[in-house]
Amino acid sequence: MALDQAQPIPVGPRHSVALDSAEALQLLGSVSFGRIVFTQHALPTIRPVNHVLDEGEIVIRTHEGAALTSRTRQAGSPGVVVAYEADTIDPATHLGWSVVVTGYAHLVTDPVLLTRYQSMLHPWVGQAMDFAVRIRPDLVTGIRLTPADT
Structure with a gap:
């Protein structure tokens, strides 16, 4: 098996600019793909999913055998603690944004x-x-990656 010989493209330094929660949620709502993080057997688990933002809440679809379906079905109030991450970061320039939401998930x-x-x-x-x-969303954080010279 041959190793990938591609060399990373050098990029300049970046600034990480914090986003307020309103802008972060607006950016999250502008994409349809993210990653949900929850615990399974006391360990963190990450799944790629698609989503919609509805009245300020993130909605994803699951199936009968999904670990998240089972976890949310078993949870009482206030629900299952999860994190949700979405981003758009250009692979060539490394510019873009990332948003992380922490909150309670309910079936x-x-x-x-x-x-x-x-x-x-x-x-x-x-x-x-x-x-x-x-x-x-109980805690919404986000960053925008910008060139260092802006």
Whole structure:
């Protein structure tokens, strides 16, 4: 097996500029892909998922056998603590933004809301996704990576 001989493209220094929570949520809502972080067997687990932002909350769809479905089904109030991350960072320039939301995830049980989310959010995996999870953002942080000379 040959090793990848590609050399990284050198880039200049970057500034990390903090985003306020409103701008961070607006950026998160501008993309449809992110990563959810939760615990499974007392260890952190990360899954790539697609999402929508609905009334300030992140909504993802899951399936019957998903660990997150099981965890949120078992959770009482206030829900399961999760983190959600989304970003857009250019691979060549290393400029862009990253947003991390920490909050409580709840399984959506209202059939009207579930139907609504199924019409709004179309999974990109070839599997039935009959469940939805809402994440209430309690802590929203974000950064914008800019060239050092701006």
